[in-house]
Each structure stands twice: as structure tokens, then as C-alpha cells.
Amino acid sequence: MRIYFTFEPRPDLREPLVEEFPQVDFVFENGLSNNELQEADVLVTYGEDLNDENIQYATKVKWIFVASAGIEKMPAQAIIDRGIVVSNVRGIHKTPMAESMLAHILAIKRALPWVYEQQKKNEWSKKAKQTELRDSTALILGPGAIGSEVGRLLQAFGVATIGCNRSGNEAAYMNEMVSFDQLAEALPNADIVISVLPKTEETTHLLKADHFKAMKNDAIFMNFGRGNLVEETVLMHAIRTGEIGYAVLDVFEQEPLAADHPIWTLSNVIVSPHISSHSSRYVERSLAIFKPNLEKWLRGETDVENRLDLSRGY
Amino acid sequence: MRIYFTFEPRPDLREPLVEEFPQVDFVFENGLSNNELQEADVLVTYGEDLNDENIQYATKVKWIFVASAGIEKMPAQAIIDRGIVVSNVRGIHKTPMAESMLAHILAIKRALPWVYEQQKKNEWSKKAKQTELRDSTALILGPGAIGSEVGRLLQAFGVATIGCNRSGNEAAYMNEMVSFDQLAEALPNADIVISVLPKTEETTHLLKADHFKAMKNDAIFMNFGRGNLVEETVLMHAIRTGEIGYAVLDVFEQEPLAADHPIWTLSNVIVSPHISSHSSRYVERSLAIFKPNLEKWLRGETDVENRLDLSRGY
Structure with a gap:
């Protein structure tokens, strides 16, 4: 199981995650590369870096965890076509x-x-x-x-x-x-x-x-x-x-x-330059939502929390 | 009964007060004059305009209503010597x-x-x-x-x-x-x-x-x-x-x-230049505390709300 983060959590948040899930191969990158996307089973992203073309490379991805609440910038149809589960951090803001x-x-x-x-x-x-x-x-x-x-x-x-x-x-x-x-x-x-x-x-x-x-x-x-x-x-x-x-x-x-x-x-x-949701505790909170859902996912359960219906737009 | 305000409430606050107490002779002045003080039975003040000398003119004053919470600028001993009741607007701030x-x-x-x-x-x-x-x-x-x-x-x-x-x-x-x-x-x-x-x-x-x-x-x-x-x-x-x-x-x-x-x-x-207690609703609130106590006072009751012990300083 390979999980690809398109952002890098601080070491004090990243390291416990890696330790807690030894069966997972984590990749943390600051940005999105199609090469990594090709290898990933799960994608963790803020959701603003994905486009239609990228999704064509995400052939193995079954779950996108969006560490954000707005998903309007995501290539909805391409994701729906691939049958990828999408969940977000609703309520984190x-x-x-x-x-x-x-x-x-x-x-x-x-x-x-x-x-x-x-x-x-x-x-x-x-x-x-x-x-x-x-x-x-x-x-x-x-x-x-x-x-x-x-x-x-x-x-x-x-x-x-x-x-x-x-x-x-x-x-x-x-x-x-x-x-x-x-x-x-x-x-x-x-x-x-x-x-x-x-x-x-x-x-x-x-x-x-x-x-x-x-x-x-x-x-x-x-x-x-x-x-x-x-x-x-x-x-x-x-x-x-x-x-x-x-x-x-x-x-x-x-x-x-x-x-x-x-x-x-x-x-x-x-x-206010669209920063009202920002917080020094943002990634900490995102990971707190991600972890129990990753446990579920690893058990083969796909009913993760905050599953989104991309066709409705929220 | 003559009541001397050393500040002028807005007309929309002053006029109902005058109407509500026809038996009272109200004087509203922006500032303190010893002449008016000599005639007054009750003094309504923010408490910062009084000194020892003024109190010597306040021969008829029996009650000072202080529309403020701090009283450290008041001439405490002179007021105690004259046996004047002092009350304030505790809680208004x-x-x-x-x-x-x-x-x-x-x-x-x-x-x-x-x-x-x-x-x-x-x-x-x-x-x-x-x-x-x-x-x-x-x-x-x-x-x-x-x-x-x-x-x-x-x-x-x-x-x-x-x-x-x-x-x-x-x-x-x-x-x-x-x-x-x-x-x-x-x-x-x-x-x-x-x-x-x-x-x-x-x-x-x-x-x-x-x-x-x-x-x-x-x-x-x-x-x-x-x-x-x-x-x-x-x-x-x-x-x-x-x-x-x-x-x-x-x-x-x-x-x-x-x-x-x-x-x-x-x-x-x-x-912050000592303005945290200021509010456009300040005088409205002070008068809301003053009125029921004035009713008491007119009935001859001297146990007004928020009576202060000036010897203790609060």
C-alpha cells in the first residue's frame, strides 16, 4: 500500500504517522508529480493541484483524501469516471x-x-x-x-x-x-x-x-x-x-x-486573502481525521468518513 | 429635589428621564461648577471632576451617583466627612x-x-x-x-x-x-x-x-x-x-x-488608551441603573444599589 502526500507535514506530525502504519509506504512531496501518482494507491492532497490529465496517471488510486473542504477545483468527472472514493476534512475549518x-x-x-x-x-x-x-x-x-x-x-x-x-x-x-x-x-x-x-x-x-x-x-x-x-x-x-x-x-x-x-x-x-480557515493546527487536525479512516481503509472498508458525492459538488 | 448632572446625556435619553420624574428639578451641564453644586441635593458624575474644594460647596448633597466603576480619583475623605452616600454603576463595564x-x-x-x-x-x-x-x-x-x-x-x-x-x-x-x-x-x-x-x-x-x-x-x-x-x-x-x-x-x-x-x-x-469600557450604550446603561435607585431615594430609602465604602477604596 503506497500513500502519496502532495504536501509535507511537519516532522513531528509526519513521523508518528509513519511509525503507526509500518505496513504503508508513505511518500511526502511538496507538489504533484505524475510519476508518483502512477505508483500511488491512496492520494492525500489539498485538492487544488489536480487536473484531468493527472487523473489519467492515477491508475491505481482508489481513494483521494482531500485535506480541505472546498472541492470545486477538482476534476470531478475524471474522478467519477475512475470510480475513485473521495473524502475530505469536513468540519475542520x-x-x-x-x-x-x-x-x-x-x-x-x-x-x-x-x-x-x-x-x-x-x-x-x-x-x-x-x-x-x-x-x-x-x-x-x-x-x-x-x-x-x-x-x-x-x-x-x-x-x-x-x-x-x-x-x-x-x-x-x-x-x-x-x-x-x-x-x-x-x-x-x-x-x-x-x-x-x-x-x-x-x-x-x-x-x-x-x-x-x-x-x-x-x-x-x-x-x-x-x-x-x-x-x-x-x-x-x-x-x-x-x-x-x-x-x-x-x-x-x-x-x-x-x-x-x-x-x-x-x-x-x-x-482577508482567503485565510480565515488557516491555522497552525490545520495539518494536525487533518491527520487526526485521516488516521482512523486509513485504519478502516487498510481493513478493506471503503465507507470512510465525509465521503463526497462529486456530482453534487459538495 | 434638585439633581445635578455634570455631563449631558443625549436628548433621547435625557428627555424620558425628565418626564419620568416631574417632581425633580434636573440640571444637565457639561462640566462642574461650584455654583450649581451648592444648590444640588443629588450629584450625578463620572467621578473624575471632583476635588476636595468642590466638596466644600456640596453642602446639600446627600447622594453622589458615580456613572463609572473606578473611584480612585474622588476626594474620599472629604466625602466621608460630609456623610455623603456614594454609589456607582458596578457591572456596567x-x-x-x-x-x-x-x-x-x-x-x-x-x-x-x-x-x-x-x-x-x-x-x-x-x-x-x-x-x-x-x-x-x-x-x-x-x-x-x-x-x-x-x-x-x-x-x-x-x-x-x-x-x-x-x-x-x-x-x-x-x-x-x-x-x-x-x-x-x-x-x-x-x-x-x-x-x-x-x-x-x-x-x-x-x-x-x-x-x-x-x-x-x-x-x-x-x-x-x-x-x-x-x-x-x-x-x-x-x-x-x-x-x-x-x-x-x-x-x-x-x-x-x-x-x-x-x-x-x-x-x-x-x-489601548483606557477605552475598553467605552460604549455607545454607556449612558443608556448608567441611567437604567440610576432610575430605580432614584425612585428609592425619592421614597426616602438610602440603601441604594452598589453603595461604596470609600474608606476601602472600592
Whole structure:
């Protein structure tokens, strides 16, 4: 059994793995080579390095473990055609992402960007415009593993949470639920609008100009899902005209964001370069999910955790 | 009954108060005048504008309502001599202060200062050094109303809390308690060390060089209590030599901090100009505490909420 990692875990994480599975021949490489792919039985990847051509070399691969949650860059049809099992690390992002979202929300409410700028000027001033998170209302588009974790933390801060998904069916840590159809009616109540929606046909341009018009003028809009949710021209218009108060964006229509994109310098917009899920503990957590599933796989069981249906896109 | 405010609440907060108490003659002034003080039966103040001389004019004042938590700037002996009842808004700070503390902690863990700087350069980079708050340990010096609220929020983020007070007696939202005597032994376990201690003789220079040596090299030290806790030379040495990782300071030995103080420009130090308790909802909350107590006072009851013993200093 040969397992090919297209990234190199730190020695303190890699070595215990090698020791724990002496029957496995591990290959750790920083990057993807078709030569190695030809030899591999299992592929461990972040999922962004694979294309149709590579898959033609993966003749022995029966399982791809994706150490990531988004799989839209993977060559889905080629993988389906080969009958390869694909699983991912669903849920791994929830802690760092929820912490990032709370960091951004609290930083705005408690005026940290202003505090940092005053410090650079050695200027003691108490004129910070600080508000509070408590008693506000948040609308969460896509209350799955990540959205519910954000909801849980927001509730601890005394925030009322409204979840919004296709069906309007119940989700954890949501005080209330609405369906996509009821979104426009729910938006005027929200002080914070957060999306963690995946990229699908249905979520593409789900938010339109009228939705931003319906938001509070001091609403904080946060896109931590995918950049397909809203056209950036629509979003920039909403910010420029004061239809919303703040935008915190971790995702964009085109990534990386071009250096000359006007959104970099727009007031009241925070550009986070799609890093909200990153964490020094990321690989540690991925391997913690990988190991029990590798044990299963070695026993000949193919019902690994978080198996994906690539035809549905998530 | 004449009530003298030495600050002016916004009209939307002031007018309902005047309407609700037609039997009271309210005076709202932005600042303190001895003339008004001579006429007043009740004084409502932030507590920083009073000195010994003023109190000599306050011949009719029987109650001072302090819309603040710290009272160390008040002329205690003169007030005691006149037998004036003093009460404050204890607990009012807990929400904005706890939100500020979580904002600073999460901003550091999730690298927001770095994100903001990258944005200024229009630079898309994923090289942020991000860690997580989850599974860390916080030591809270002074787990009273504010400290316990921080503890509550930290626990929601999966943080273990160690409270530290004089007695080591139980406090809310602390997984564990230690006394001041056991502080040095507890410090090596803490990823975050927070003080919200008041200024008393006992807390003056409570933290010494050895305490910082005992902390983790990547510990975040936060002083949101009073600047008397530690000599700034000791604290700056600990930061410069890497004995601790970060310091977030809302209070200082001398406030305002002089423009040429070296701490402004020290790496890994955040200077917050004693604003962590500020909030756009501050006066609203103060009045919400004031009103029921004014009703009591008008009925002739002097056992108002949060009565202070000025001889003890808190």
C-alpha cells in the first residue's frame, strides 16, 4: 500500500504517522508529480493541484483524501469516471473560521483598526467609535458545521441568530430559521449578515442589489463562503452608497484579488486573502481525521468518513 | 429635589428621564461648577471632576451617583466627612470590556493586524501567522463582575480558565481558582494572563519581574485593570527579552501616556488608551441603573444599589 502526500507535514506530525502504519509506504512531496501518482494507491492532497490529465496517471488510486473542504477545483468527472472514493476534512475549518469571524466582528465593534492607527501616531485619544455586539442580530446564510459554530459563539455574546438555508429547516444554534425565499424579509432585522455558503449553481449571485438595499445601513456583511455569492460591482455599490456599513470579505470572484482591484482601498471594507480557515493546527487536525479512516481503509472498508458525492459538488 | 448632572446625556435619553420624574428639578451641564453644586441635593458624575474644594460647596448633597466603576480619583475623605452616600454603576463595564478583551485576543490569534497591513499594500498573501484560541488556558487576575464575564466568553471558545484572587475562593466561570500566593505556580500554564484588578495597596506592583519570567514565551499579557499592577520598566523588559509574546494594555502608570513613552512603539505591544469600557450604550446603561435607585431615594430609602465604602477604596 503506497500513500502519496502532495504536501509535507511537519516532522513531528509526519513521523508518528509513519511509525503507526509500518505496513504503508508513505511518500511526502511538496507538489504533484505524475510519476508518483502512477505508483500511488491512496492520494492525500489539498485538492487544488489536480487536473484531468493527472487523473489519467492515477491508475491505481482508489481513494483521494482531500485535506480541505472546498472541492470545486477538482476534476470531478475524471474522478467519477475512475470510480475513485473521495473524502475530505469536513468540519475542520469550523474552529479557525468561526474564530476569525468573531475576531473581525469584535474588532469592528470595539474599533481595533482605529486603536492600531492611533498607536502608530503615539496619540492618546479616547474618541474611538465603539459599539457592542451584545443584543444585536445576525443572519447566517448556510448554517452547516461552520455556520452553526459561528452561531454558537454569537449566542454566547448575547446575539440572536437567524439561520437561512434552502429549506428553512432547523439548524443548530439558530434562534430562528428562514428559507432562501424569505431572505429579503429577514435582512432588515440583521445587524450582521454572514455567508458561509458553498459554490453551487443555486448560490451563484444569490445576493442581489435589492438584498443590500434591504440591509440596515450599519449592517456588517461578511462573505466567508465563496465569491460567487454576489457580483463585486453590486457589493461595492452597496458600500459606496452607504446601503451597508461594513464588508469583511474572505472570498472573491477572482482569487487572488488583482493588485489594482478597487475593493482593496474602499473604506469600510476588510480584505482577508482567503485565510480565515488557516491555522497552525490545520495539518494536525487533518491527520487526526485521516488516521482512523486509513485504519478502516487498510481493513478493506471503503465507507470512510465525509465521503463526497462529486456530482453534487459538495 | 434638585439633581445635578455634570455631563449631558443625549436628548433621547435625557428627555424620558425628565418626564419620568416631574417632581425633580434636573440640571444637565457639561462640566462642574461650584455654583450649581451648592444648590444640588443629588450629584450625578463620572467621578473624575471632583476635588476636595468642590466638596466644600456640596453642602446639600446627600447622594453622589458615580456613572463609572473606578473611584480612585474622588476626594474620599472629604466625602466621608460630609456623610455623603456614594454609589456607582458596578457591572456596567462588563459587556464592553469583555468584548474588547475578546476582540484583542482573537485579533492577535487570527493575525488581524497583519491582515490590515497587507490590505494597505494591496498585497494578496496567505502568509499570515494564525493560531487558535481553542484549547488554550487563561489566567484571570480579579474574577469579579468583569473577570467572570471574560471567563464566561473564553469558556465558550473552549478555553480553560484559572481565576486568581486574594483568597483563592470560588468565582463564576473559572475552571480552577488560585490565591495571590499561588500565582507564580499557576503562570507557567497560562497562554493568556488577564488582569482586571482594581487599584489598591495590595495590587500595587503585584506582578514582578519573576512573574513575567514564569509566563510562557508566547503568552499574551493583558492589563485592563489599573496601571499600578506592574512597573512599566519591568513589563517592557519582559517584552523586549521575549519572556512573553504580546502585551495588550488598556491602563498605564501615568495616563494619558506621554507621546514620547517608549511603549508606544514596542513590537508586540498594543496600546489601548483606557477605552475598553467605552460604549455607545454607556449612558443608556448608567441611567437604567440610576432610575430605580432614584425612585428609592425619592421614597426616602438610602440603601441604594452598589453603595461604596470609600474608606476601602472600592
